[in-house]
Amino acid sequence: MSGLEVEDLCIHYGDTTVVDRVSFAVDAGQSVGLVGESGSGKSQTALAILGLLPDNARVSGAVRFAGEELLGGGEAHLRRFRSRRIAMVFQDPALALNPYLSVGRQLAEVLKAHRLSNGGPLRRRIVAALERVGLPDAERQFDRYPHELSGGMRQRVMLAAALLDEPELLIADEPTTALDVTVQAQILDLLDSLRDEMALLLITHDLGVVAGHCERMLVLDQGRLIEADDTLSVFRAPSHARTRELLDASRGSVGAVADVPEPRRIALNVNSLEVSYSLSRGQTLFAVREFGLSLDAGETLAIVGESGSGKSSLARAVAGLVNPTNGKIDFRGEPLPAGTSARPLNRKRAIQLVFQDPAGSLSPTLKVHDILEEPLAIHEPRLEADARRRRIFDVAADVGLDDALLDRYPHELSGGQAQRVAIARALVLEPDLLICDEAVAALDGRVQNAVLELLKSAQARTGLAMLFISHDLSVVERLAHRVLVMYLGRVVESGPASQVFSAPAHPYTRALLAAVPRPDPLNPGGKAVLSGEAPSALTPPSGCVFRSRCAYAEARCGEQVPPAESVAADNNRHVAACLRLHDPELNGPVSAPPAERR
Amino acid sequence: MLRFALGRLLAAIPTLLFVVLLAFTLVRIAPGGPFDAERGLPPEVEANIAEAYHLDEPLPKQFFRYLGGVLRGDFGPSFRYRNYSVTEIIADSFPTSLLLGGLAMLLALVIGLGAGVLAALRPNTFTDRAVMAVAMTGISIPIFVVAPLLVLLFAVSLGWLPAGWTAQGGGRLVLPVLALALPQVAYLARISRASLLDVLGSDYVRTARAQGLTTAAILRVHALKPALIPVLSYLGPAVAAVLTGSVVVEQVFGIPGLGRHFVTGALNRDYTLVMGLVILYAALIILLNLLVDILYGVLDPRVRTQ
Incomplete structure (x- = not known):
């Protein structure tokens, strides 16, 4: 043996x-x-x-x-x-x-x-x-x-x-x-x-x-x-x-993604946003550049990207947790001041966040009931005690939290329960926009599905818009109406989820999709199309930020930042930023890029 | 590294200036003065003294006169010990304290770190509990109890060692050094045990075990260096405190060290002596903390690249 x-x-x-x-x-x-x-x-x-x-x-x-x-x-x-x-x-x-x-x-x-x-x-x-x-x-x-x-x-x-x-x-x-x-x-x-x-x-x-x-x-x-x-x-x-x-x-046996309710109302509009951080030695790190998005009420937009893509900086800028260095954020048709301190209370209330680490985002010294009460005490101080208690119990029921859990401390909860509390804390204020930053990344598969279902039903009930930040494409597939793919601070592709997933146009999106392991032994995915890792955001390549890892890169890719173009002439919703977008060679099979270019 | 050290030393100048200003103000706010006596002096004598020591000048003028002296290395005359300058007093007593404190700290490092490592390697065993119990005792029994007990045991009962400073030879160093070292041994043992336990529980130590390294190799290669970081942070201020002497130990053993001046200087309103000591202590703290920060860089590559 x-x-x-x-x-x-x-x-x-x-x-x-x-x-x-x-x-x-x-x-x-x-x-x-x-x-x-x-x-x-x-x-x-x-x-x-x-x-x-x-x-x-x-x-x-x-x-x-x-x-x-x-x-x-x-x-x-x-x-x-x-x-x-x-x-x-x-x-x-x-x-x-x-x-x-x-x-x-x-x-x-x-x-x-x-x-x-x-x-x-x-x-x-x-x-x-x-x-x-x-x-x-x-x-x-x-x-x-x-x-x-x-x-x-x-x-x-x-x-x-x-x-x-x-x-x-x-x-x-x-x-x-x-x-x-x-x-x-x-x-x-x-x-x-x-x-x-x-x-x-x-x-x-x-x-x-x-x-x-x-x-x-x-x-x-x-x-x-x-x-x-x-x-x-x-x-x-x-x-x-x-x-x-x-x-x-x-x-991912989660129900289908519901349609966005008509008539569409714009919830969030971001234009030429830039978020940068000053580092020591006079260096500047551009986390997000020339970024734009629009999001309707009742719609879920997934921001997809790997580490260093700037997706979390984007979420924080929208939430007001970092000040963007440039650009404009409109919320429900009105410009949103940068930074939470400049925002009126009702604006802050309308935008709520759910973070990745459920245990870390709940105060360890408060019981669940108090965690859910705190936002109400801040935003609706005149609410009667009775009404306040009803709101807390209602929102707990909405997210599937047992009443008995309200009396517990965060460390006495499982990961899934803690994330439900974090979601309930956001929903208790009836926000118009919910930003989920890797909200299910720390959870097990079954719990993940339950939380995704919960988010979907909350959206169907209240018509809130969701900005869903994730690195996990299989999660995004189950939840998002639209997808926006980021690489080194820039948007490389965006469009309706079904179109991006079935017909990815940008070489990076294709590589990303090919790399996702699929639970199917006959067709397992997980293909390593890209070699190496993304360069540091401190020293992004000139022109197209993806060109240093792109199998299709040409000399001109280094000279010009590719503009976002429609993938198909008759469809202006699915766009990608690649100079060779309509090049027949690019549109060949993904797994076999021309050998001499690798 | 050199640029970092120079930068830090330059940055220390405003800190020191602020400390001098603060000390100058505080001593003068305190009620009473250096020449107050039970029986009041005749006014003309008082005026003479005030003039001699420039106490009749407005405070800002006094301050800058003092500062000018300090910059030339002159900490002024003592207000209490006639014919002595503060510089002379410090030069007289500091070497003794430096010697005792230095020996005590060395002893404490050897015993304290050794005991801490021993305890951390056998957590929750008899060894561990015994070391920690002794450490706890060392911390909780004040030095003014420990010092006389040491004298009673080793000098009076056993007669092995001299009890006071008047004896000649190295023997007179032993008991004061022990008394100074004991609480430090205790603190160092506790800190090093906790930090080494922490490191031994880390993922990279588990990796090293999975790689087939022996416990000795793990300690030597992987664990001791990171475990020293919290010890270093403690050592900065601790060394400054120990090197400047202890009033109690000096009192018990009759040692002419620096420590007692901290107390008598303040009680006597010996303005210049108090300020001289404050500056010395502050400079020592700044220097030692700088040393600690440099050592962080030596130990931790992540600090080095920042």
């Missing part, structure tokens, strides 16, 4: 059981996906294999690798396996790398720990290892520190460290969750290409990732293994009802 065998693994913390009699095997060379929602015990299982759980965890059962027992053997015994035979990469490379040590030093310490430091000059071997994982300019990265690298580069460094000793099994715990979708596709491709003989245990919440990269899959639910089979079989015919729910949630 050369692979990994886990038998009756149990993990307890005090009286709480987080993993309950889990048994599975990963054969040599096999790729296995371990999926489940947060709290299902998947990371705990992975950490238990290498004995990395905290001291207060009690572990029982058996973990064998190549026939040798790993549990209970002590640190010295485990060190013979760690990274030499079983390597591990973690979720957030920004935290998993030591910020105090240079990249080269961290890899050198691994070599030293494995007594491999005698096989030739350390530096050359480490640079070779960094080159193997596709780290650009590996020689220079050797002396750099983790904070000087981008997210994708950091995860490549983690991989390089993990692969130094040619392990037989790689455990990857959510290795791409902290990365942008186009970078995720690159890293997952890299993982596949590096595998050769190595087995892979890929832990993820994303069924799309499993569909594209794992032969077998295991499903954990509340600490129990409920499914273990070929990936294709599980997707075709899940044996457990909970697996089916997970699959449904990942496929």
Whole structure:
């Protein structure tokens, strides 16, 4: 037996059981996906294999690798396996790398720990290892520190460290969750290409990732293994009802997007908006440039982009949380002053926000009831106590919050409940515009769907306009009427959601859509069309900001900022900013850009 | 680095000026003066003294006269210790305090950090609890209790060490240094334990474990450096306090150090002495904090690039 065998693994913390009699095997060379929602015990299982759980965890059962027992053997015994035979990469490379040590030093310490430091000059071997994982300019990265690298580069460094000793099994715990979708596709491709003989245990919440990269899959639910089979079989015919729910949630079984009510009334109009930040040494970072949008009452506009695209700065400028350096924001036909302090109270009330981190956006010292009461106390101070209480209970019911929860503190809520509270806090003021900044990004699939449904029904009930900021295209697909794609502070494409998703026109939008993993083993998506990562917003390319990563870029793309043009002559709602928009070559198949231009 | 340090030193000048102004104003607001006596002096004598020490001049003029002296390195004559200038008093007593404080801080660093690391490596065990209990005791028992107890035990009962400063040789240093170091040992042990525990729980230490590094390598390579950051922040003001002497320790052991002047100077309304000490202390704090900030940069690459 050369692979990994886990038998009756149990993990307890005090009286709480987080993993309950889990048994599975990963054969040599096999790729296995371990999926489940947060709290299902998947990371705990992975950490238990290498004995990395905290001291207060009690572990029982058996973990064998190549026939040798790993549990209970002590640190010295485990060190013979760690990274030499079983390597591990973690979720957030920004935290998993030591910020105090240079990249080269961290890899050198691994070599030293494995007594491999005698096989030739350390530096050359480490640079070779960094080159193997596709780290650009590996020689220079050797002396750099983790904070000087981008997210994708950091995860490549983690991989390089993990692969130094040619392990037989790689455990990857959510290795791409902290990365942008186009970078995720690159890293997952890299993982596949590096595998050769190595087995892979890929832990993820994303069924799309499993569909594209794992032969077998295991499903954990509340600490129990409920499914273990070929990936294709599980997707075709899940044996457990909970697996089916997970699959449904990942496929986004949310009702259709309702039409925008007629007659259309313009809620928000943004024109030539610019948001910039002054940095030290006289540098200026342009987060948003020449930005325009319009949004009708009852309509949802999704702003899509990867990190650094400026989407959050845009949301903050509209909300008045940062002062735009230029441009005009009209709200319901009247100009909106920049900054909240300049806005009259009723204007502030009409625009409400929901943030990404539900727990972090609720005051930990207030009970849910008080959190919902505070906006009323500010904006409707004359409301009678009775009426106020009714409003609070009504809005809680609207977002599906049980009355009993009103008496709790935020830390006593689940992520989904906390986000419902955040939404209720926004809705209790009956706003005209709701800005959701990555509002479902921190939630599990099923909870995500429920919250999206909740937002849709609130919109249908009150006719509010929604500005939905997200990096997740599969979420946007289920909610938005219109989509606007941003790259390095500029709009590259916008149009009705159905048109943008079915017929993306801009090369960046196409690459973005191709990179999204789809929960379908036969057509898994997740294609790495783009190489590299977006350049720093401090030094954007001249002309078209996307040209440095564009397979179709020509000399003229560097000379002129492409204007937004209609994608089709008879349709002025779907526009894209690309000089080669109507070039037949650009409109060929996405996955095969002309080779000589790459 | 050099530019950063020079910039910070330049920025310290207005701070120091403000401190001088504040000290000057505060001492003069305090009721009473340096030459008030039980029996009032004859008015003409009082006028003579006031003239000699320029106390008859308007306050702003006095202030700038003082400031001019300070810029030339002259902190003026002491108002109380006749024939002594403030510079002489400080030059007389500061080296003693510097020596005692420096030794105490070194001792505290070695023992405190060692104990903290030991406790952090075995959290919630007997070792940990014992170290923390001793540390808690060290913090909660005031120095004016500890110092006499040390004398009682080592000088009076056991007779191993001299009790006072009049004895010759290095032996007289031991007890005062111990008394000064003890509370610092306690603080340093607590801070280093907490920060090392924090670092040991970090993701990158887990990574290092997954990479097969030994505990010793993890400590040496990954954990100690980041764990030092909170210790450094504490050390800045702590070193300044310890180096300038302790009234209690000097009193108990009869040491002619700087610490007692902080108290007697204030009680005597010795304007120039108080201000000299305030300037010395402020300059020391500024210097040490600058040193701490430079060390942050040495330890943490993220600070360096900013």
